[in-house]
Amino acid sequence: MGGMAGLEGMEQPRPRSDPAAARWGIPGADRTPAPAPGRPGAVTVDLVAEPTLGEVRLPSRPQSAGIARRLTAAVLLKQWSLTPQLAEQAVLLVSELVGNAVRHTGARTLALRMLRRRGWIRIEVRDPSRGLPCLMPVQDLDISGRGLFLVDTLSDRWGVDLLPRGKTTWFEMRVGDR
Template sequence: MGGMAGLEGMEQPRPRSEAAAAHGECPGVDGEATPAPVGPAPAAPDLVGDPTLGEVRLPSRPQSARTARRLTAAILLKQWTLSPQLAEHAVLLVSELVGNAVRHTGARTFGLRILRRRGWIRVEVRDPSRGLPCLMPVQAMDVSGRGLFLVDKLSDRWGVDLLPRGKTTWFEVRVNDR
């Protein structure tokens, strides 16, 4: 199943036709692809907070994407001992969601939360803007606008929950629980 940005709780089944992805007639708010390999020195959650215990607030600056990537890698690899490939995908996707929050919301801070339940991980980025991100069609030579395309392709489902003040953009990935 795949989720597409929309109203709280709305999801769209996967697979979707190319025409469904082409409904990007609103201004693009997805960010550039910023692949970030899972590095050997992830940030320790105790330095900025543990997003598995509650929302971690980070400043809305480009440098915060690095912190979010390192937190995600530390949790998925060290705390939950998930596969390196899954961690690499999650790190890339959290970078995209954080990039969107930093570039397109005008917020001073954003929130990061990482949740695990049986068979799934969920990563959430909360910001004060109620502007919905748009999944834009992507061409082979595009140098920007691939963020939500990557989220759509690499996650099992994703979406946006509107809040009274802002929104939470999230993605979920299946995991094999032992």
């Protein structure tokens, strides 16, 4: 993916031998996507890689925000041992980025990736649309349109990297070193 703005020398956790689907607690998800169970709205996830070692591809459906939240919480709390407060904020922000990708891009799939380097984490959501997200002014009584406002407020920095086919929307947060 190019354009990794300052993430040279990022810390990567050692891969584990247990299946990614079991680690993330996603029932029925494995490395080869199975047909969705016979219930409407069921989501199958093709876990191509762990979000810390590569991308996790998700279907562009509202349910994918919940999957992204669980993945983010698991990595930040269990794998990287970060604070619950930071994890809670990152979970909210990843949910907003995935929700925006689902709502506004018309994509079939999107991808989630998490990176860590000394003092920083970076979470990326990639989609095939080259349409740029727009930070809108927010009023007290607005019931929608707060996603990027939250990303802008709670992250230390965020941005969009245009790709030959799509874009990556990302945010970074400072973390205490171990």
